[in-house]
Amino acid sequence: MTAALDADVIVVGAGMVGLTAALAMHQAGFNVLLLEQRALQPEQAVADVEAASQQGFDPRVSALTCASQQIFSALGAWPTMQALRVSPYTDMDVWDGQGTGQVQFSAAALHEPCLGHIVENRVTVAGLCQALELTGIRLLTEITISTMRQHAAGRTLVLDDGRELTAQLVVAADGAHSHIRQLAGLPMCEWDYGHHAIVTTVETERSHQTTAWQRFTEDGPLAFLPLNDGGVNQHSSIVWSTSPQHANALMALDDSAFCQVLGKAFEHRLGQVEATAERYAVPLRQRHAQYYIKPAFAVIGDAAHTIHPLAGQGVNLGLLDAAQLTEVVQQAKQRGEDIGSVTVLRRFQRVRQSENLKMTAAMEGFKQLFGQQNGWLGLLRNTGMHVFQRAPSVKNHLVLQAMGLRGALPELAKRPVKL
Numbered sequence: 001m002t003a004a005l006d007a008d009v010i011v012v013g014a015g016m017v018g019l020t021a022a023l024a025m026h027q028a029g030f031n032v033l034l035l036e037q038r039a040l041q042p043e044q045a046v047a048d049v050e051a052a053s054q055q056g057f058d059p060r061v062s063a064l065t066c067a068s069q070q071i072f073s074a075l076g077a078w079p080t081m082q083a084l085r086v087s088p089y090t091d092m093d094v095w096d097g098q099g100t101g102q103v104q105f106s107a108a109a110l111h112e113p114c115l116g117h118i119v120e121n122r123v124t125v126a127g128l129c130q131a132l133e134l135t136g137i138r139l140l141t142e143i144t145i146s147t148m149r150q151h152a153a154g155r156t157l158v159l160d161d162g163r164e165l166t167a168q169l170v171v172a173a174d175g176a177h178s179h180i181r182q183l184a185g186l187p188m189c190e191w192d193y194g195h196h197a198i199v200t201t202v203e204t205e206r207s208h209q210t211t212a213w214q215r216f217t218e219d220g221p222l223a224f225l226p227l228n229d230g231g232v233n234q235h236s237s238i239v240w241s242t243s244p245q246h247a248n249a250l251m252a253l254d255d256s257a258f259c260q261v262l263g264k265a266f267e268h269r270l271g272q273v274e275a276t277a278e279r280y281a282v283p284l285r286q287r288h289a290q291y292y293i294k295p296a297f298a299v300i301g302d303a304a305h306t307i308h309p310l311a312g313q314g315v316n317l318g319l320l321d322a323a324q325l326t327e328v329v330q331q332a333k334q335r336g337e338d339i340g341s342v343t344v345l346r347r348f349q350r351v352r353q354s355e356n357l358k359m360t361a362a363m364e365g366f367k368q369l370f371g372q373q374n375g376w377l378g379l380l381r382n383t384g385m386h387v388f389q390r391a392p393s394v395k396n397h398l399v400l401q402a403m404g405l406r407g408a409l410p411e412l413a414k415r416p417v418k419l
């Protein structure tokens with residue numbers, strides 16, 4: 001590291017993706033500085049989650065792929081996450097609420113223990129914070145970045161208290177409304193999905209059978225994601241994507257009426273919905289940065305792209321961004337290249353932008369296909385689901401891809417080969 005620099009790499013944003021990037025860069029031998037605007041206390045994170053877990057589940061959960069699990073294992077976060085609470089799911093059942101199409105996926109058919117894990121976001125952050133604690137990575141919290149300058153040595157961030165922080169590479173992982181992406185002047189393509197997602201935890205009459213359920217309703221997808229309640233498995237996290245008007249009407253219902261309407265929309269697959277925790281409505285917007293890089297600057301995670309949650313891929317893509325960027329700059333360092341050069345950073349952009357755009361296009365296609373209530377598209381959808389269900393090799397290929405066990409993966413996300 002040049003003496004004048006504060007770090008090789010500054011990561012902005014200590015969410016799931018930023019924490020992962022900081023840990024991966026540290027493991028790759030870089031001197032890392034992590035900046036977060038919130039009052040995050042990594043040493044407290046596990047105890048805080050343990051206390052909060054007594055009260056219930058975090059309404060924000062993510063379906064994590066096997067590739068994401070591998071990244072967390074490689075960075076030392078997974079054991080803490082497991083100890084706190086993760087919910088493996090073994091099956092997935094997807095059906096068309098407006099027809100007869102149905103597709104089922106099963107871990108057993110793939111000789112895998114599970115298809116993935118549903119994990120509360122606060123558990124993931126706590127696992128990563130615990131790993132961070134062991135590394136000595138410097139973390140500055142409650143900071144506000146005012147401006148950013150580019151120069152021959154890299155970039156300098158100027159904080160509102162006048163402090164200046166310089167690194168060879170600045171990584172923006174500060175979420176969908178990324179301030180630093182705006183400071184860098186990276187243009188975005190974005191539009192509304194015309195959906196709001198209602199998220200909460202519900203209790204059902206019957207066990208979820210460690211299955212992730214998704215019904216495509218006339219207004220949008222409704223997912224029941226199984227939660228490990230340590231007992232009868234009657235808790236699920238729901239994500240109900242629907243029109244803003246419908247979402248507002250659902251939010252206005254009292255708990256008992258909401259449970260009834262939800263149970264009906266879900267065709268009572270798990271019996272009655274018996275209780276609900278507090279509900280939150282989140283507007284869904286698709287965003288994609290036209291470029292992920294500038295000299296000495298890269299953008300990853302939600303700061304680079306947000307997609308519809310219907311396939312539960314958002315943070316999984318962000319974690320792969322973090323792992324891929326680390327791999328590219330590590331290789332560049334070994335070759336004696338400047339890690340902030342556009343030539344180097346383009347290697348990251350080439351891989352991740354095309355992978356993320358493929359997933360974005362797939363989500364858009366699903367949303368359009370299932371948004372059609374009748375006509376040829378409805379027929380095509382129904383027939384397609386029947387054909388897909390009866391084609392195990394195609395189905396298994398796609399599900400292995402979605403689980404992060406196939407496709408273009410950075411080394412950190414690959415399972416170690418068993419000898």
Ligand SMILES: Cc1cc2nc3c(=O)[nH]c(=O)nc-3n(C[C@H](O)[C@H](O)[C@H](O)COP(=O)(O)OP(=O)(O)OC[C@H]3O[C@@H](n4cnc5c(N)ncnc54)[C@H](O)[C@@H]3O)c2cc1C
Pocket residue numbers: 012013014015016017018035036037038061062063064143144145173174175176178179180197199239282300301302303309311312313314315316317318
């Ligand atoms: C309803 C819903 C369901 C979802 N389900 C899934 C799922 O099942 N699976 C999945 O993979 N994904 C899912 N996602 C997507 C997933 O939640 C996001 O992709 C993920 O949270 C993004 O993480 P991140 O670290 O990139 O950003 P964030 O979580 O937004 O973290 C950004 C961090 O940066 C900090 N920050 C912000 N601004 C600044 C600043 N100026 N300076 C310093 N720090 C700053 C913030 O405080 C925060 O800590 C879902 C999303 C929604 C809305």
